[in-house]
Amino acid sequence: MMGRNPFTLIERHACCGGEVHFLSHQSQELGLPARVSIFLPVKALAGDRVPAIHVLAGLTCTQETFLIKSNAIRHAADHGLALVAPDTSSRGANVAGEDDAYDLGTGAGYYVDATTDPWAAHYRMGSYVRRELPALVEEHFPIMAGRRGIMGHSMGGMGALAVALGDAGAWQTVSAFAPISSPSQVDWGHKVTDAYFGGHEAEWAQYDPCLLLEAGMTHPGTLLVDQGLDDEFLSRLQPERLEQAAKAAGQSLTLRRHEGYDHSYWFVQSFIQDHLKHHAEGLL
Amino acid sequence: MMGRNPFTLIERHACCGGEVHFLSHQSQELGLPARVSIFLPVKALAGDRVPAIHVLAGLTCTQETFLIKSNAIRHAADHGLALVAPDTSSRGANVAGEDDAYDLGTGAGYYVDATTDPWAAHYRMGSYVRRELPALVEEHFPIMAGRRGIMGHSMGGMGALAVALGDAGAWQTVSAFAPISSPSQVDWGHKVTDAYFGGHEAEWAQYDPCLLLEAGMTHPGTLLVDQGLDDEFLSRLQPERLEQAAKAAGQSLTLRRHEGYDHSYWFVQSFIQDHLKHHAEGLL
Numbered sequence: 001m002m003g004r005n006p007f008t009l010i011e012r013h014a015c016c017g018g019e020v021h022f023l024s025h026q027s028q029e030l031g032l033p034a035r036v037s038i039f040l041p042v043k044a045l046a047g048d049r050v051p052a053i054h055v056l057a058g059l060t061c062t063q064e065t066f067l068i069k070s071n072a073i074r075h076a077a078d079h080g081l082a083l084v085a086p087d088t089s090s091r092g093a094n095v096a097g098e099d100d101a102y103d104l105g106t107g108a109g110y111y112v113d114a115t116t117d118p119w120a121a122h123y124r125m126g127s128y129v130r131r132e133l134p135a136l137v138e139e140h141f142p143i144m145a146g147r148r149g150i151m152g153h154s155m156g157g158m159g160a161l162a163v164a165l166g167d168a169g170a171w172q173t174v175s176a177f178a179p180i181s182s183p184s185q186v187d188w189g190h191k192v193t194d195a196y197f198g199g200h201e202a203e204w205a206q207y208d209p210c211l212l213l214e215a216g217m218t219h220p221g222t223l224l225v226d227q228g229l230d231d232e233f234l235s236r237l238q239p240e241r242l243e244q245a246a247k248a249a250g251q252s253l254t255l256r257r258h259e260g261y262d263h264s265y266w267f268v269q270s271f272i273q274d275h276l277k278h279h280a281e282g283l284l
Numbered sequence: 285m286m287g288r289n290p291f292t293l294i295e296r297h298a299c300c301g302g303e304v305h306f307l308s309h310q311s312q313e314l315g316l317p318a319r320v321s322i323f324l325p326v327k328a329l330a331g332d333r334v335p336a337i338h339v340l341a342g343l344t345c346t347q348e349t350f351l352i353k354s355n356a357i358r359h360a361a362d363h364g365l366a367l368v369a370p371d372t373s374s375r376g377a378n379v380a381g382e383d384d385a386y387d388l389g390t391g392a393g394y395y396v397d398a399t400t401d402p403w404a405a406h407y408r409m410g411s412y413v414r415r416e417l418p419a420l421v422e423e424h425f426p427i428m429a430g431r432r433g434i435m436g437h438s439m440g441g442m443g444a445l446a447v448a449l450g451d452a453g454a455w456q457t458v459s460a461f462a463p464i465s466s467p468s469q470v471d472w473g474h475k476v477t478d479a480y481f482g483g484h485e486a487e488w489a490q491y492d493p494c495l496l497l498e499a500g501m502t503h504p505g506t507l508l509v510d511q512g513l514d515d516e517f518l519s520r521l522q523p524e525r526l527e528q529a530a531k532a533a534g535q536s537l538t539l540r541r542h543e544g545y546d547h548s549y550w551f552v553q554s555f556i557q558d559h560l561k562h563h564a565e566g567l568l
Contacts, residue, residue: 013550014514014542020550071355074553230298258298266297266304269358 005140010035016077017042020067025136029128030090031121036133037063039073039083044142051283052082052137053149053173053276054163056129056156059188060107063087066153069265075276081283082143086125086133088155093122104191110183111159112207116198123196126207130163134170149173149279153268154233158183161209161223161242168219173282175224175275177268178231181242182210188236213245222252224278226271228261289424294319300361301326304351309420313412314374315405319347320417323357323367328426335567336366336421337433337457337560338447340413340440343472344391347371350437353549359560365567366427370409370417372439377406388475394467395443396491400482407480410491414447418454433457433563437552438517442467445493445507445526452503457566459508459559461552462515465526466494472520497529506536508562510555512545 011022018041027034044050053076055066066085067073076083089109095118098105109125138145148171152160157179164174183189184204197203205211223246227239239255246253261267295306302325311318328334337360339350350369351357360367373393379402382389393409422429432455436444441463448458467473468488481487489495507530511523523539530537545551 013546013548014512014544014554015550016554068549069352071358071553074355074358074557228298260298262297264297265352266299269355270298270300273358 003139006136007140015039016073018045018077020073022064027128027132029124029132032090032092034128035063035087035091036137037067037085038137038141039067039076040141041077041080041082043080044082047142049142049144050080050082051147051149052084052143053151053279053283054084054086054129054134056111056150056152056159057085057088058152058154058156059088060102061088061156062107066156069269070153071269071272072276075273079276079280079284081276081280082141084133084137084143086129089125090122095119095122103188104195108155110155110192110196110207111162112192112196112203114196115200115203116196119196129159130167146170147172147283149175149283151175151177151275151279152179153177153265154237154263155180155188157225158209162207162212164219165209165212165217166206168217171219173221173279174219175278177226177271178228178233178237178263179209179225179242180236181238181245182208184208184211185238185241186236210241210245213249213251216249218249218251221282222254222278224275225253225255226258226267226275227255228258228263228267230260231263231267233263287423290420291424299323300357302329302361304357306348311412311416313408313416316374316376318412319371319375320421321347321351321369322421322425323351323360324425325361325364325366327364328366331426333426333428334364334366335431335433336368336427337435337563337567338368338370338413338418340395340434340436340443341369341372342436342438342440343372344386345372345440346391349549350440353553354437355553355556356560359557363560363564363568365560365564366425368417368421368427370413373409374406379403379406387472388479392439394439394476394480394491395446396476396480396487398480399484399487400480403480413443414451430454431456431567433459433567435459435461435559435563436463437461437549438521438547439464439472441509442493446491446496448503449493449496449501450490452501455503457505457563458503459562461510461555462512462517462521462547463493463509463526464520465522466492468492468495469522469525470520494525494529497533497535500533502533502535505566506538506562508559509537509539510542510551510559511539512542512547512551514544515547517547
């Protein structure tokens with residue numbers, strides 16, 4: 001039985017034969033209003049359910065960034081796939097200091113559930129992107145239930161890999177651009193450990209792609225990962241760690257290294273077409 | 285003989301096999317530093333000169349907007365064309381009130397030369413986009429001399445049509461998204477008349493696409509124009525006036541009306557591929 005539609009439409013724009021919707025809704029997991037952007041291809045507007053790719057953006061971004069800057073919509077439209085783009089953190093939690101740094105608090109939810117006060121009440125993007133949001137969009141939009149891909153960039157690439165490795169049955173396809181391969185091992189993750197996890201590094205077990213692989217959590221599909229070799233954050237992204245962990249776990253991984261490309265969406269848009277093709281092959 | 289290179293590189297990003305450059309330079313026409321973004325396809329990076337499409341953005345935009353939001357780069361790369369994106373006005377002229385309204389002053393240069401103080405000294409985007417910028421980029425980048433297309437959106441669509449109609453020999457191809465067809469006839473243009481032109485409506489003769497057509501200024505190519513029918517500014521864009529003026533002048537025009545599309549870049553990106561194809565056919 002369909003629940004009351006919790007989404008409020010803020011903006012709607014025709015795009016590439018389909019529509020982009022900017023929405024808000026009250027999130028149970030976050031305990032706050034949340035924003036999400038959705039692209040529906042023409043087939044979905046006609047009432048047919050289509051598979052969706054959830055797209056997770058990186059530090060400082062919002063629910064609009066990936067759709068504006070990645071060029072994903074053109075190719076999603078061509079394949080007849082929906083796109084679902086959540087925000088990158090809770091907004092309005094009013095935790096002291098949450099707006100002070102680009103890499104902690106607002107815009108930096110890391111797609112994890114915080115376990116320690118004052119963050120634990122509202123910083124729960126982990127459960128939000130893994131369960132609440134997919135269930136809600138599949139209930140209230142012409143999106144196929146349980147037929148899902150996930151991809152992301154940087155912090156969002158980490159999130160996409162972790163979500164798919166953590167529950168491979170729920171996500172048929174996965175890809176990432178310049179993901180943080182093992183957040184527990186680098187500065188960004190250490191800040192998260194200290195703040196969201198109250199110093200408990202073990203919490204990373206369900207969110208760190210390399211730790212998941214090392215624990216034997218694999219995905220039956222191929223992980224498609226693109227990485228620029230002029231990426232200014234390369235030493236914190238550690239694609240070589242991902243490569244080693246995948247190899248040891250027997251995880252199929254296509255890791256493509258690109259000479260001259262940096263960490264920006266200029267890089268993401270350069271290879272987005274291949275990602276949409278990868279997801280379309282697994283979802284359609 | 286090549287002059288001293290006046291461009292300062294602010295940012296460079298690999299993109300779609302080529303590079304996006306964010307640049308600044310001291311403009312002689314504007315009497316101020318100006319910003320411009322350029323996309324160079326792989327062929328140009330290898331040293332071969334390629335034709336360029338100049339892209340003019342609309343009110344409130346900057347030299348970054350069109351390249352970030354239109355998806356033009358993917359298709360320019362595929363065709364081997366450069367893109368040149370100027371700012372939408374002078375910046376730093378320090379005219380009283382220039383930052384007060386979205387549709388006059390900064391972000392609203394209308395691609396015209398102001399003729400009245402205090403605007404006349406620096407608000408000279410007309411001469412800048414028609415002569416100074418094309419000459420400079422053709423001298424200092426691997427861009428073919430005199431092999432040029434021009435396109436734009438809204439105020440920039442107006443600019444593109446006016447530039448090409450005003451000097452058809454210098455611009456081989458032209459297209460526009462939701463252009464202001466006859467600025468002299470609508471509120472936006474009346475503000476420009478009062479401010480930049482000191483009340484002299486006759487100045488519009490060289491900048492108003494419909495007035496140019498009515499004066500017999502035509503272009504040997506086809507004007508490709510896309511217009512959304514849910515455009516919130518439709519009554520000020522007046523595509524029907526453009527259609528009438530083109531017909532009366534014997535100007536070839538392909539005006540496509542799109543049900544459900546609004547004025548945004550979500551509309552622009554939906555049809556950008558056809559525009560790049562149109563320019564490629566005329567320039568290559």
